[in-house]
Amino acid sequence: MRWSKTFIPTVREAPSEAEIISHKLMLRAGMIRMLSAGLYIYLPLGLRVIRKVENIIRGELNKKGGQELLMPILQPRELWEKSGRWNAEELGMLTVENRAGREFVLAPTHEEVITDLVRREIRSYKDLPKNFYQIQTKFRDELRPRFGLMRAKEFIMKDSYGFDVDEESAGKTYHGMEEAYRNIFKRCGLHTQVVEADPGAMGGGMSHEFMAVADVGEDVIVCCSKCGYAANKEAVAKNSSVKEGKPCPECGEPLETRHGIEVGQIFNLGTKYSKSMGAAFLDAGGEEKLCVMGCFGIGVTRTVSAVIEQNHDENGIIWPPGISPYRILILPVNITDAPSMDLMEKTYEKLLNSGMEVLLDDRDVRAGIKFKDADLIGIPLRITIGQEKAKSGIVEIKNRRTGEQIDCREEELIQKLGGEQWTLKK
């Protein structure tokens, strides 16, 4: 993609409404713009990152047998009365009424719809287990939206719903999802702590939260830096021996207090919804049983914020390669120099043909601006084409994270980029 053809409106100063680093950097890097409090437009660069995260999620969930579908955002009131959640204050539901006076909810979550589907379509143990998921916009009528994409009224969420024949099978699903989540967040370049959690409005039994450790996190967790043990606030409240300074229950090291951003949560729901919604099946003995359910969520847009909180420096974002909007940025220093332009086009073509996602900064602006913007938007690798070295067909490759830089002949580029030192870890 040529920078001049896309739309990446970078700005030097972030609007004053932005408080935390990820919000400021997303605004400055031209990833998002605010429409109203808690409502954001995802610009081309921001959307590319979101899509990357979504695709990592798809890959890992599909490996676990997840089946993607898509459910309506607008849902009738009756469905929510059936589950007993129409007045569930803590869900922050946004309701609307149509011209005929019929009431709907802009879905904050989809247990009702998916369980209703399963109730009608699944009748035999032979149809189970099933694991459905979708990635779509969710609504929460947040009274106080905050921190950009961290807490928005409208956000993108991945939600999975598991249906199993019994607790044992549901437990396997649960642990499978836990494993998938670990892989997903790792591939997104996010350092997370898994903590035991309170199921809250979801109900049911066991629940774990995936916390991205960050100073701006709204949640407090107590964890052990040595063995990785971690517990959230509710768990700490229940057990007075788990707090800062006390020995870790697993290894005895002193526990520490940290802040976390909740990027994912998994729930074992038991039969709460299958009972209220009537999702039953016949087992091998011909006996009617209720599906044992689980639900599993990932805040996609929040994950993007969390990644930036964990991956930036004073100059801007440093994308983990797996979710970077582009893998490589080509930066020609002087676009009026013919040899530089030849080399630039050749390099661009070659990288595109090799399947790389390349952003070409072909803008007619001073080099300093390009360098600053390059650091700001944080593409992992930068190829600089300078006037002098271009004469002999040499480009510079620079690593955004480490700052290391090498010269490379254009012909050897593909080979070098595939080499170990440019395959960024972390």
Place this chain on the structure above:
RNA sequence: CGGGAUGUAGCGCAGCUUGGUUAGCGCGCUUGCUUCGGGAGCAAGAGGUCGGCGGUUCGAAUCCGCCCAUCCCGACCA
């Protein structure tokens, strides 16, 4: 929803205390010339219902009231 703060050009801000010709500055934007490897210089421009409504006054960005918006703390929450 309780407490606090802010609202002046696309962005960042000054002016308001003590009302007084035509509302300023920096960045950005347009044009020209010179520059050109880390956010250039000079020159000439464009861009404003001073958040909105009402009030006080000869006169309001400035004082008063109500409303709206945005942000922070709290409660609540993927």
